[in-house]
Amino acid sequence: MLSSCVFAQAEPTGSVRVHVDQPTVALPDTLYGLFYEDINYAADGGLYAELVQNRSFEYFPVEGWSSRRGQMQPMYAWETIEPAGSHCVATVEDATPLNSRNPHYLSLQIEKGSDGAGIANSGFDGIRVVEGDVYDFSFYAKRNVNADSPVRITLKSEDGDIGSGRIDGLSESWAKYDVSITAKETASNASLAITFEGAGVIDMDMVSLFPRKTFNGRKNGLRADLVQSLVDLKPAVFRFPGGCIAHGQGLDNAYRWKDTIGDVAERKPNWNLWGYHQTYGLGYFEYFLLCEDIGAEPLPILAVGVSCGFRDPRENAGMDDLQEWIDDAVDLVEFANGPVDSTWGKIRAEMGHPEPFNLKYVGLGNEDHHTPQFEERFPHFVRALRQQAPEIKIVGTSGLGPEIPIYEFMNTHGCDLSDEHYYESPEWFLSQTHRFDDFDRNKTKVFVGEYASKGNRLFNAVAEAAYLTGIERNADIVQMTAYAPLFARYGFTQWTAADLIWFDEKAVVRTPNYYVQQLFSLNKGDQYLANETQFRLDPSSDRMPASGRIGVGTWATQASFDDVKVIAGSETLFGEAFDGTESAEVASVIDGSFDVVGGVCRQNEVSATPAMRLFDRSVEADELIVSMRAKKTGGNEGFLVTFGHKPSGSHYWWNIGGWGNTEHGVQCANASDPTNRVRLATTPGTIRSNVWYDIRIEIGVSRILCYLDDQLIHDVAIAKPTISFSASKEIATGDVILKIVNPSDQPCPTQFELTGVERVDPVAKLTVLTGGRDDVNDRMNPNRVSPQVSELNVASEFSHTIAPMSVEFIRVRTAK
Numbered sequence: 001m002l003s004s005c006v007f008a009q010a011e012p013t014g015s016v017r018v019h020v021d022q023p024t025v026a027l028p029d030t031l032y033g034l035f036y037e038d039i040n041y042a043a044d045g046g047l048y049a050e051l052v053q054n055r056s057f058e059y060f061p062v063e064g065w066s067s068r069r070g071q072m073q074p075m076y077a078w079e080t081i082e083p084a085g086s087h088c089v090a091t092v093e094d095a096t097p098l099n100s101r102n103p104h105y106l107s108l109q110i111e112k113g114s115d116g117a118g119i120a121n122s123g124f125d126g127i128r129v130v131e132g133d134v135y136d137f138s139f140y141a142k143r144n145v146n147a148d149s150p151v152r153i154t155l156k157s158e159d160g161d162i163g164s165g166r167i168d169g170l171s172e173s174w175a176k177y178d179v180s181i182t183a184k185e186t187a188s189n190a191s192l193a194i195t196f197e198g199a200g201v202i203d204m205d206m207v208s209l210f211p212r213k214t215f216n217g218r219k220n221g222l223r224a225d226l227v228q229s230l231v232d233l234k235p236a237v238f239r240f241p242g243g244c245i246a247h248g249q250g251l252d253n254a255y256r257w258k259d260t261i262g263d264v265a266e267r268k269p270n271w272n273l274w275g276y277h278q279t280y281g282l283g284y285f286e287y288f289l290l291c292e293d294i295g296a297e298p299l300p301i302l303a304v305g306v307s308c309g310f311r312d313p314r315e316n317a318g319m320d321d322l323q324e325w326i327d328d329a330v331d332l333v334e335f336a337n338g339p340v341d342s343t344w345g346k347i348r349a350e351m352g353h354p355e356p357f358n359l360k361y362v363g364l365g366n367e368d369h370h371t372p373q374f375e376e377r378f379p380h381f382v383r384a385l386r387q388q389a390p391e392i393k394i395v396g397t398s399g400l401g402p403e404i405p406i407y408e409f410m411n412t413h414g415c416d417l418s419d420e421h422y423y424e425s426p427e428w429f430l431s432q433t434h435r436f437d438d439f440d441r442n443k444t445k446v447f448v449g450e451y452a453s454k455g456n457r458l459f460n461a462v463a464e465a466a467y468l469t470g471i472e473r474n475a476d477i478v479q480m481t482a483y484a485p486l487f488a489r490y491g492f493t494q495w496t497a498a499d500l501i502w503f504d505e506k507a508v509v510r511t512p513n514y515y516v517q518q519l520f521s522l523n524k525g526d527q528y529l530a531n532e533t534q535f536r537l538d539p540s541s542d543r544m545p546a547s548g549r550i551g552v553g554t555w556a557t558q559a560s561f562d563d564v565k566v567i568a569g570s571e572t573l574f575g576e577a578f579d580g581t582e583s584a585e586v587a588s589v590i591d592g593s594f595d596v597v598g599g600v601c602r603q604n605e606v607s608a609t610p611a612m613r614l615f616d617r618s619v620e621a622d623e624l625i626v627s628m629r630a631k632k633t634g635g636n637e638g639f640l641v642t643f644g645h646k647p648s649g650s651h652y653w654w655n656i657g658g659w660g661n662t663e664h665g666v667q668c669a670n671a672s673d674p675t676n677r678v679r680l681a682t683t684p685g686t687i688r689s690n691v692w693y694d695i696r697i698e699i700g701v702s703r704i705l706c707y708l709d710d711q712l713i714h715d716v717a718i719a720k721p722t723i724s725f726s727a728s729k730e731i732a733t734g735d736v737i738l739k740i741v742n743p744s745d746q747p748c749p750t751q752f753e754l755t756g757v758e759r760v761d762p763v764a765k766l767t768v769l770t771g772g773r774d775d776v777n778d779r780m781n782p783n784r785v786s787p788q789v790s791e792l793n794v795a796s797e798f799s800h801t802i803a804p805m806s807v808e809f810i811r812v813r814t815a816k
Helices: 224-231 284-294 323-337 343-350 372-388 407-412 426-431 458-473 512-522
Strands: 002-007 013-026 032-035 078-081 088-093 105-110 117-121 127-129 134-143 151-157 160-167 175-182 187-196 200-211 237-240 270-272 276-278 297-302 361-364 393-400 417-423 445-452 478-483 487-489 501-503 508-510 527-537 548-554 557-568 571-576 587-591 594-597 600-603 611-619 624-635 639-645 651-657 663-670 673-684 692-699 703-708 711-717 724-729 735-742 748-755 763-770 788-793 797-802 806-813
Touching: 013 724, 013 735, 032 512, 078 088, 088 117, 105 117, 134 151, 151 175, 187 200, 224 284, 224 501, 224 508, 237 284, 237 478, 284 297, 284 323, 297 323, 323 343, 323 361, 323 372, 361 372, 372 393, 393 407, 393 445, 407 417, 426 458, 445 458, 458 478, 458 512, 458 724, 458 735, 458 763, 458 806, 512 763, 512 806, 527 748, 548 557, 548 587, 548 600, 548 624, 557 611, 557 639, 571 611, 600 611, 611 639, 624 639, 639 692, 651 692, 651 703, 663 703, 663 711, 673 711, 735 748, 788 797, 797 806
Parallel strands: 002 527, 013 748, 032 237, 032 478, 237 297, 297 361, 361 393, 393 417, 417 445, 445 478, 487 501
Antiparallel strands: 013 527, 078 117, 088 105, 105 200, 117 187, 127 187, 134 175, 134 200, 151 160, 151 187, 160 175, 270 276, 501 508, 527 724, 548 611, 548 639, 557 571, 557 600, 557 624, 587 611, 594 600, 624 692, 639 651, 651 663, 663 673, 692 703, 703 711, 724 735, 735 806, 748 797, 763 788, 763 806
């Protein structure tokens, strides 16, 4: 596709020509998928419908990002109930456990005359129940005396009991008991109370409360509204379980799939490196069932005997111990696909699914580092799968970041796909719509398995949509994509940069990013169509680098500045020698400690991040030269030179000797988040102390040149605003689907032409996602940004104005 943008002060216009009879690449069925990791309480307290927290008393303090991690202890979320005159003592024991995989249990010692004593669970900051709904309670218990004494199970709200059930007695050995409870009222902050009559010692474990209304009514099932949000995306692939938790914080913490199958009471729980605990109630069997329910191909990710490379202790399985990790990969295929008389196929059948799950893909590794240990271990897994499960497509890992550091290694070892991950700014995604244009088509195919633009604003979603237009154009090399992370529970979130679906105990909030994923998934089409586009947009006045205030500053550094000059063409707009003359420029200190002493401007505060002094005069020009002298006198880094600083807070700066005095970089910040500065260019570099440097920045409309001691350090092209476009054809319906992404604040009248088509229905379906740049969906207004559907009059040639800050889909019915 030929795409161009004319950068001029003129009315925005556009033209689009689509060759309906010229398909270029097939759009794979697998192109739009999902990635699920248990982060942000996405499993327990989230998708997994269990309402009891810490049901098997296995909590302990853990590492990770959760603010609750240090509070975890065996009685977390539990408290004793002691009515007036009663007394009981609850302790967590391990002397006679239910089984070896759940070694701890609660022992409740109730004194004589303490009828009604017991324990209560608060769930995940409250248990949500709905009037008229049925809830299934179960637990394992044993009692030393008074075996015939009843047990009362009660749902309690702040106003009193709102539902109850009764168990007539307990045996002296471990046994499972269950009862159903109908809620009499709706409550979001209920608790589950278990109370006893008579004295004695009661031991209990695996205390559970499930809503009867799980998705598809499954026992040990999933929360229906959250699964429905997945169904509505119509995902083609579902990657699971990670992510970082797949290989764990140390090998003992790795996600071992064999621990997650079988009776839930016999599954081995694990702590989660994000800072909480996992019951594994949502394990591999439930994952495969979920894939069936939502119509997605499962893509399980397995560790290759290497723990997470971003966290200590960074362990590697010894080569003598590697076989059990290799067996995990081969045995998983048998569990999913094997006959019922095979070792692992038999377990699948016993769990209720004798039919195979038809697993087609296995992922090996996640963001692994390119270490000798990884290189030594990885090929053994590939070889074993090729020999023992040749029907399986192997998905390798490209490592973390746009640089895809181990993609070539994956290609060398014949992986069918390689999985690349990046979490970048919206501006990065807008600049990368041609990322895959020049990829070698003879190498390993690409799976973009984790990506997000660090935010849930409409602008983030629009930027991601622009990126997807480039992926569709290159769908012969990019076979799969998956946004990440998938879920985030309000109040339980570790990853706040961006999450596709937010929720609490009762509400589900679909973000603008969600709707972009949905629009592309539901309107993928089967063939990409050749097209040419041309758009003319004006640059935003807020992003003009030569217009605004100029400033000097530092980051955790003391420095001196002198001889500041600002020149436009042949005219010197102002010069500041800091010599105390009346012509001195007035300036404002934003932060830090500045003074003018001895003919220089000094910044004296070493802790300011940043310290900044902005000249009050705002310049308005298309081209500027900013020059000065600067000397570092103390601290950790170098200098900051700010330019194009607008009243909105948007600005550019040259960060000289930044990032611990290791790099020079040009950065920009938007008005919506002035502290989030996007790197436009970086290069290695340091600044020496007590040395004067000559700094010069030549600033144009579309280019920034940065010189240090007359040496060119950066030549930065300023991205020109443009509209991204993709077109596809759906063979079954004959529909031509036009996908248009406008990240600017300008409407763009555009002329569309469809060539190579016999007939066009006069009315098309127009779906538009638009709003303010910084609009978000939240619990107060979950539909602030959502797709709006209308009709559009079309023909083989038609006009349409593309809305500002929008993602638009035009579905045109044509002759098949």
